[in-house]
Amino acid sequence: MIETNHFDVIVIGGSYAGLSASMALGRSLRSVLIIDSGKPCNRTAPHSHNFITQDGEPPASIAQKAKAQVLVYPTIQFVADTVQSAQKEKNLFRIKTEANVEFTAKKLLFTTGIRDLVPDLPGFADCWGISVIHCPYCHGYEVHGNALGILGNGEVGFEFAKLISQWTPHLTLFTNGPSTLNAEQTKRLQQHHISIIEDELDHLEHTDGKLEQVIFKNGSKLEVSAIFARVPFQQHCAIPQELGCELTENGYLKIDHFNQTTVAGVYAAGDNTSPMRAVSEATAAGTKAGASINKELIQKSF
Structure with a gap:
């Protein structure tokens, strides 16, 4: 009262x-x-x-x-x-x-x-804060060394990939469409063995918010433990x-x-x-x- x-x-x-x-x-x-x-x-x-x-x-x-x-x-x-x-x-x-x-x-x-404001990507909201995460300082240690993804493109995607590379050597940048990275950014990511996938994402496959794999619109799949994204x-x-x-x-x-x-x-x-x-x-x-x-x-x- x-x-x-x-x-x-x-x-x-x-x-x-x-x-x-x-x-x-x-x-x-x-x-x-x-x-x-x-x-x-x-x-x-x-x-x-x-x-x-x-x-x-x-x-x-x-x-x-x-x-x-x-x-x-x-x-x-x-x-x-x-x-x-x-x-x-x-x-x-x-x-x-x-x-x-x-x-x-x-x-x-x-x-x-x-x-x-999470994107309209099936599975994203279910995984947000659990295995789709925004901050490596908050959650990076728990997934370090695993196959990780970055959802981003252009300058933002490049800088985020640079940052997350500290936590794992198994890193993929998902541009979710044509890459807008410039030639120098693409070269530097490749030199650090960071893969770049331009295929569009269809949905995220997970169990109770724990990410298992990314499914692309062309039917291909990729296993990842977590995705870092800035929304x-x-x-x-x-x-x-x-x-x-x-x-x-x-x-x-x-x-x-x-x-x-x-x-x-x-x-x-x-x-x-x-x-x-x-x-x-x-x-x-x-x-x-x-x-x-x-x-x-x-x-x-x-």
């Missing part, structure tokens, strides 16, 4: 960045409301890596433990809901949720992440833009060194602001954002 409708800070998004920021704010004796829809971007990933003390833990387990620790602080409250709208009214922000409840706060922090994305929550927050040219919320967006009083942290999509990165960004918001509140009142 939420005990009040007014808070120092409302944190929209209760995953790693949001929980971390809330802890920093709670430890600063700030009243905080966390509103979370329960749809983290990494919910399909079975394990999280590159986060010391938590290496190999399921992302949901990390978030559950973090939430329990955060809610020990008496000034922090949590509600499972979705924010529908937000308005700035003088020195306050008024938000309305899907459950038709209104809250106000002095500051807003969006830790709402992004939504991956386009959009902001998971459009409300910051509705408030006037600007995006970078790459589609992330534009923030300054203190995690404030281009709208005064509105902050952002985590995957919605940075391509560095790791639990450790989001956690650090949340701590910084929470401390920055507390400092700004002090400045306003002192």
Whole structure:
């Protein structure tokens, strides 16, 4: 039961960045409301890596433990809901949720992440986050030395193939149609024994998201253990833009060194602001954002 409708800070998004920021704010004796829809971007990933003390833990387990620790602080409250709208009214922000409840706060922090736009390739969505993956630092060690694929073309495909070659000597670049690599890029990949296949993909054959082979439209097949792919994305929550927050040219919320967006009083942290999509990165960004918001509140009142 939420005990009040007014808070120092409302944190929209209760995953790693949001929980971390809330802890920093709670430890600063700030009243905080966390509103979370329960749809983290990494919910399909079975394990999280590159986060010391938590290496190999399921992302949901990390978030559950973090939430329990955060809610020990008496000034922090949590509600499972979705924010529908937000308005700035003088020195306050008024938000309305899907459950038709209104809250106000002095500051807003969006830790709402992004939504991956997976291609319409049968099997891709089923494997996304499990054996079709975006980050070698998060998942490369678990598949190192195996037959791996890259789904990409041109400059992006070339640079991604260079990166993934550190994890395996058995690498194939799937351009999914005519290659747009230039002659020098093609030569360099061949020199490093990276195969290039231009045939169009038909579907990915898998069992429970674990990739077994790529099936091409011409009927040919190739066994691979995992595919690395970078897919386009959009902001998971459009409300910051509705408030006037600007995006970078790459589609992330534009923030300054203190995690404030281009709208005064509105902050952002985590995957919605940075391509560095790791639990450790989001956690650090949340701590910084929470401390920055507390400092700004002090400045306003002192």
